[in-house]
Amino acid sequence: MDALSAEQIAERIWLSIAERRLRPGMRLKETELAELFGVSRAKVRQVLAILEREGLVASELNKGAFVAEPSxxxxxxxxxxxxxxxxxxxxxxxxxxxxxxxxxxxxxxxxxxxxxxxxxxxxxxxxxxxxxxxxxxxxxxxxxxxxxxxxxxxxxxxxxxxxxxxxxxxxxxxxxxxxxxxxxxxxxxxxxxxxxxxxxxxxELRLSGERDTVRSLKDALLLSE
Amino acid sequence: MDALSAEQIAERIWLSIAERRLRPGMRLKETELAELFGVSRAKVRQVLAILEREGLVASELNKGAFVAEPSxxxxxxxxxxxxxxxxxxxxxxxxxxxxxxxxxxxxxxxxxxxxxxxxxxxxxxxxxxxxxxxxxxxxxxxxxxxxxxxxxxxxxxxxxxxxxxxxxxxxxxxxxxxxxxxxxxxxxxxxxxxxxxxxxxxxELRLSGERDTVRSLKDALLLSE
DNA sequence: GCAGTCATAATTGTCGACAATCGTGTGTAC
DNA sequence: GTACACACGATTGTCGACAATTATGACTGC
Structure with missing residues (x-):
């Protein structure tokens, strides 16, 4: 089986975001993604570029990519x-x-x-x-x-x-x-x-209240309620 | 002198297109651009990705990038x-x-x-x-x-x-x-x-026109400045 | 104990080289 | 003379390695 294309990987990540498994603010490390999807890091960078264009991730220079936090x-x-x-x-x-x-x-x-x-x-x-x-x-x-x-x-x-x-x-x-x-x-x-x-x-959206700013680590440490 | 950034190069090419030195349909070879701007081919690919997102160039798989021809x-x-x-x-x-x-x-x-x-x-x-x-x-x-x-x-x-x-x-x-x-x-x-x-x-646009012939890439870009 | 500094590890940014693919031109058979 | 096939050159796609930058934690002086 051929390796996944950049678009396919981007769609997988999009789905994860839409399903709220990946939450706004979460870090997306290039090496980690490369290993998870079994592709080179260069391809991961293509994927991140696609996702950035679509507004799903935000990249900071020399800091990496994060799931975007829309206002x-x-x-x-x-x-x-x-x-x-x-x-x-x-x-x-x-x-x-x-x-x-x-x-x-x-x-x-x-x-x-x-x-x-x-x-x-x-x-x-x-x-x-x-x-x-x-x-x-x-x-x-x-x-x-x-x-x-x-x-x-x-x-x-x-x-x-x-x-x-x-x-x-x-x-x-x-x-x-x-x-x-x-x-x-x-x-x-x-x-x-x-x-x-x-x-x-x-x-149907909660556009008047505050946003859910919980990050992964915080989310993991906080018990229910 | 520092090397040009991808955005700077993209703007130069955008200007060349807007000034009609680069015409719709013209081929944009990666190696040629890399040599003209004195950067690596990888950076040129970043530039082309930016220009493609902005609709200025169209890329065909294994064929390369061309100045887009809008309908x-x-x-x-x-x-x-x-x-x-x-x-x-x-x-x-x-x-x-x-x-x-x-x-x-x-x-x-x-x-x-x-x-x-x-x-x-x-x-x-x-x-x-x-x-x-x-x-x-x-x-x-x-x-x-x-x-x-x-x-x-x-x-x-x-x-x-x-x-x-x-x-x-x-x-x-x-x-x-x-x-x-x-x-x-x-x-x-x-x-x-x-x-x-x-x-x-x-x-003021002429919406039934035909396009004209192409010149050399080097002339069109006019790198001296 | 605390603040500041520095070294180390982790991560991203960049590059050059190799592999895959396509267009072109040549050669050959008919 | 023409059409098809093949090989070569040119160009793009991909990858791994190296350099630059940042974050983390230890160390030192007070």
Whole structure:
């Protein structure tokens, strides 16, 4: 079996962050990662560069990389820009959608439903982000797709940092509603559904309270409560 | 003399692209760049990674890096997102502006005016992008600043690829108008002025043009200075 | 006992060399 | 003369080793 690619490793780390196993502020040592994934340190540096671009890790010169600690304001900015991007994606989609693409989207939402029913957290995270990514790619706009990738990564980190419960709220029902409007060609309704969906996701976050600043060592030493 | 940093080299190449010495489609060989800038090939790869993130170069696996060739649709997407980002920046700025910052902005526009008067193309390019970057940074939003940096880079490439004349149209007058509205605290007017400014820049582009032939890499970079 | 200084260990930053891959040009068969 | 195959050169991808920097802990003087 071939060694993992930089993108694959980056996705693994992204998942760990989204699943809150890696918490904001945690150190990411290059050598450690290299051994864990069985790759060279040079490749790890590529991975960290990718994750830094996506806002998931922050690097300090000669100090190393850490899981990023997003601020409340940054969280709001991300959702603000995300609304704009997703609106644009929907506008573009209207001219490009066909039955095949609609079927693919419907199948995707069905997978989300299954994951929700079986409470498969990892699948839920992957698929809920994947839905928005899929929309962006179907809009056939390279720039928007890349931007959406960044925004989804950042949203995952924000969700991991600020959400109250362990439940993922980017549920399949609202995705389904968006698809329905797209299918009937109602741009206005689709845009509105998307806006409502993003509002809903953002509203479920704890963006008014203080952030969870617990680091790994502290977290490990503190007993429950 | 210390070796150039990756960011410095990236900026030099960005300038070369914005000044149309490096044209879309031109090959960027790693060894050649390494020799021209007197750095190792590893550092050149860092530079290319930065430029790829900013959409200025496109890399193909095992083929190398080329100056990106933006499409007309991509150009429209970039301006669309840019409007959203700059609107958000203005909203944030209203709460944060003080006399000092306004003075800095005014001084910057004055520099632009001088550069325009003396027809200093390189300064014009740097300063006109710098104005928008400065606004983003004054809004104290790390995410927006980073995004703006990308958008400005992409806009520079788009402008270089699609503009009719050799004149830069992101003139200081419209920048001045935005500042005036910011000074008087009129958010609505400032947003409108910004929207008009971006519309104006986009409208001056030739969105059905063909590209021209390439020159040698060495000539295009003009390393002497 | 405490503050400051220094040495050592750990970690990141940088580089040059080697391996893998692709494009080009040549040679050969038909 | 043309088309295909092969080999060579050029270029990129990958890796391990060395240098530079930082953090940690011991030591010394007071």
């Amino acid at each position: 409340v304001e940054e969280a709001r900015d991300v959702f603000h820009i995300r609304r704009s991007v997703e609106q644009r994606v929907i506008e573009r989609l209207i001219d490009r959608l066909d039955d095949d693409k609609l079927a693919v989207l419907a199948a995707h939402v069905e997978k989300e439903r299954v994951a929700n029913a079986t409470n498969d957290q990892r699948a839920i995270i992957k698929l809920s982000g994947g839905f928005h990514q899929m929309l962006a790619e179907m809009s056939e706009a390279g720039f928007l797709s890349g931007l959406m990738r960044d925004l989804i990564s950042r949203s995952s980190l924000i969700t991991a940092a600020f959400r109250d419960s362990d439940k993922y709220n980017c549920g399949p029902d609202e995705h389904d509603e968006i698809i329905a409007h797209l299918r009937s060609g109602d741009v206005k309704a689709a845009r509105k559904a998307m806006a409502h969906h993003l509002d809903h996701v953002e509203k | 007309v649709e991509e150009a429209r997407d970039v301006f669309h997102i840019r409007r959203s980002v700059e609107q958000r920046v203005i909203e944030r700025l209203i709460d944060r502006l003080d006399d000092d910052k306004l003075a800095v902005l005014a001084a910057h526009v004055e520099k632009e005016r001088v550069a325009n008067a003396t027809n200093d193309q390189r300064a014009i390019i740097k300063l006109s992008g710098g104005f928008h970057q400065m606004l983003a940074e004054m809004s104290e939003a790390g995410f927006l600043s980073g995004l703006m940096r990308d958008l400005i880079s992409r806009s520079s490439l788009i402008t270089a690829a699609f503009r009719d004349s050799d004149k830069y149209n992101c003139g200081p007058d419209e920048h001045d108008e935005i500042i005036a509205h910011l000074r008087s605290g009129d958010v609505k007017a400032a947003r409108k002025a910004m929207a008009h400014h971006l519309d104006h820049v986009e409208k």
